[in-house]
Amino acid sequence: MNTVKILLVIFVISFLNANEIIPTKTLNISAGATDLVINNDKLFVSTSAGIINIFNLKDFKLISNITIPQIKNFMGEVINSKIYSIDVLNNKVLILSQGKKGARKIDIFENGKIRNIISDEKQLFIARAKFINDEKIVLSLLSNELLLYNVNKKKIIYDKQISQSRFSYFALSENKKEILIADESGNLKLCDVKTGDLLKTYKGQNLDNVFQVDFKNEKIITAGQDRRAVFYSKNDTYYKESNFLIYSCALNSKGTLAAYSSNENNDVTIFDTSSRKDLHLLKENKMTLTKILFIKDNEVLVASDDNKINYYKIKE
Known part of the structure; x- marks a missing residue:
């Protein structure tokens, strides 16, 4: 055999x-799900239709929705802004969504209002973003650059090229001190969130692109x-x-x-x-x-x- x-x-x-x-x-x-986050007995679901559905985690009844403004595509047509990832911290919702001309933008929803953090005019092709604390977020670009960003100062703290392989996904440790990055090489890179320094590489097991990691x-x-x-x-x-x-x-x-x-x-x-x-x-x-x-x-x-x-x- x-x-x-x-x-x-x-x-x-x-x-x-x-x-x-x-x-x-x-x-x-509202549409296909792109990310799920649980916070304070609530389930936050981001969708490809530019809407975040918020459910009560105990009975799964819909509590409310957050709707991202529509955008114009390359043809000038008005379309829904696809949401790529979300995160929740202290009643604030971090939203990474589609912007103009294929770029991405990051907003924070708080007290019923949407506040822009990173504009699509910067032409950053951001793939994933998460809170580190009230002041800082970590984000990865499709080019596999890891950025730590100060939200209040609107300033990049560091920008590190993790590898030459296209980025796929990242997951944070529970204390948010370490970040594990997956890419199309199949290798995993464990990095220090504070500095962006590489701590360890896991390799030789996945032989191709890693879609997700936990x-x-x-x-x-x-x-x-x-x-x-x-x-x-x-x-x-x-x-x-x-x-x-x-x-x-x-x-x-x-x-x-x-x-x-x-x-x-x-x-x-x-x-x-x-x-x-x-x-x-x-x-x-x-x-x-x-x-x-x-x-x-x-x-x-x-x-x-x-x-x-x-x-x-x-x-x-």
Whole structure:
């Protein structure tokens, strides 16, 4: 039996051992989801339609919406401003969205008003942005430059070229002192947020672009174009293999559970990171996944390009 057949057998057996689960509840959102953030018992969902839907996390009832002003495209047509990422800190919402002529802009929504932080006139092609504290945000450009930016002074603190490979995604440590950056090389770079200095490189596991990465409790999971979900910890490194591109991944708060999009049906496999055993298979996701988020160990949200988010309550 050749290597491909052996891997296929292992893959099938693993799925047969996983407990299939259908959504407990489905949330209707304005358009395809681009980012999910939980803050103060609220779920913030950014969408490709330029709208942020805010839900009560206890009953998933819609509380309110934040709508970004529309923009003009290259043809002069008025279109919705796609939101690429969001973050929430002290009742402030950080919003990275599409600007004029393909550039990106960053705004902060606070007290019912939108305040511009970085204008699209600067022609920065920002891919992702998150709060560090009330004064500073960290952002990555598509060119894989890492920037620390002072919001109040509107000043770049540093601008570091992380690598020559195109940027894909980043995740912050819980204390926001470290940032893990993924790119099309498959390598991961761990950097110091305060200085932008490189601390460590993880390489040799993903062989192509890493679409997403999560970083919790000094543990890492990746979502790879090479169909590998790689798990890193201090004591172990291994990967789970899929029969399809892996677009999304997530860890629970302790890093004891990991989830990844595991097949062409957009199912999500949850596995125990210590035993490597597949535990659950989350079903009925209709489109390409964009975000997986653990609320608790037994509660998971799965978002996609669809205008619905699936919520799974797993029996313990």
